[in-house]
Amino acid sequence: RLPSGSRVGSLSSCPDWLCLSPALQKDLDSKLFGQHLAKKVILNAVSGFLSNPKPKKPLTLSLHGWTGTGKNFVSKIIAENIYEGGLNSDYVHLFVATLHFPHASNITQYKDQLQQWIRGNVSACARSIFIFDEMDKMHVGLIDAIKPFLDYYDVVDEVSYQKAIFIFLSNAGAERITDVALDFWRSGRQREEIKLKDMEPALSVSVFNNKNSGFWHSSLIARNLIDYFVPFLPLEYKHLKMCIRVEMQARGYEVDEDIINRVAEEMTFFPKEERVFSDKGCKTVFTKLDYYLDD
Ligand SMILES: *[C@@H]1O[C@H](CO)[C@@H](O)[C@H](O)[C@H]1NC(C)=O
Numbered sequence: 001r002l003p004s005g006s007r008v009g010s011l012s013s014c015p016d017w018l019c020l021s022p023a024l025q026k027d028l029d030s031k032l033f034g035q036h037l038a039k040k041v042i043l044n045a046v047s048g049f050l051s052n053p054k055p056k057k058p059l060t061l062s063l064h065g066w067t068g069t070g071k072n073f074v075s076k077i078i079a080e081n082i083y084e085g086g087l088n089s090d091y092v093h094l095f096v097a098t099l100h101f102p103h104a105s106n107i108t109q110y111k112d113q114l115q116q117w118i119r120g121n122v123s124a125c126a127r128s129i130f131i132f133d134e135m136d137k138m139h140v141g142l143i144d145a146i147k148p149f150l151d152y153y154d155v156v157d158e159v160s161y162q163k164a165i166f167i168f169l170s171n172a173g174a175e176r177i178t179d180v181a182l183d184f185w186r187s188g189r190q191r192e193e194i195k196l197k198d199m200e201p202a203l204s205v206s207v208f209n210n211k212n213s214g215f216w217h218s219s220l221i222a223r224n225l226i227d228y229f230v231p232f233l234p235l236e237y238k239h240l241k242m243c244i245r246v247e248m249q250a251r252g253y254e255v256d257e258d259i260i261n262r263v264a265e266e267m268t269f270f271p272k273e274e275r276v277f278s279d280k281g282c283k284t285v286f287t288k289l290d291y292y293l294d295d
């Protein structure tokens, strides 16, 4: 067990509790761009939860936004800040809907399997992390299999799930998020003025009512078991440049503003007339960067 308040790099063992606020903040500040809402919610929720030795329920975060806005990236940062090896740690479990649960006809089998996996892994480490990617491609009803684990129970069949973290990633609700961001942009307001309350209620409702969200009429939402709906805003030109700059530095190249501009200019933006937001976020800038760095 770590001494109170200390933080000594990521762990190769399962902690009882953990203080990671400064390290997580540093990572989010230096690597995640254009996401003031997500940054704040994630930092407070995750570090608050981990430092609590006796949480009443597991932490459940549902991250929403278009591809390339940083949802997977943030999950990776969280995992790396807690466990050595990050996503490859024995205590971090990533489920990709189309990979792990492809066939609608096998849903009963998937439900059993998922419950067994979560039970087995939480028994081994109470602070296990479960990440569900592509929630929007998850078959209707499947995610409800994990409901008993997310509730305010001290134990379920002799196992306590209260220290686990569940993170759900999805594109569902991204249109709603974009609408709000675009409204702010059109009325000349700073995107940093967007508040969680401008997004969160509409987001949970639209996800609940969307057949392709993985959460359609889900008891997880009906029973308020999701702690935070975290919006990831669409990225602007200047954010792409930040992603590219950091990537160049990470690869050991000298920052070259000319290359940064050329890569950013290759990306496509929407809406058609105003061209404000990148339609792939920062997702493909790195492969485009390869092309210029190889020259
Ligand atoms: C999964 O579904 C396929 C096709 O529906 C079926 O043939 C197979 O037996 C199922 N697997 C199990 C283990 O139930």
Ligand SMILES: *[C@@H]1O[C@H](CO)[C@@H](O)[C@H](O)[C@H]1NC(C)=O
Residues within 6 Å of the ligand: 093, 094, 116, 117, 118, 119, 120, 121, 124
């Ligand atoms: C833990 O989860 C993984 C899937 O990520 C699964 O393959 C493994 O069997 C689980 N472990 C236990 C002990 O259930």
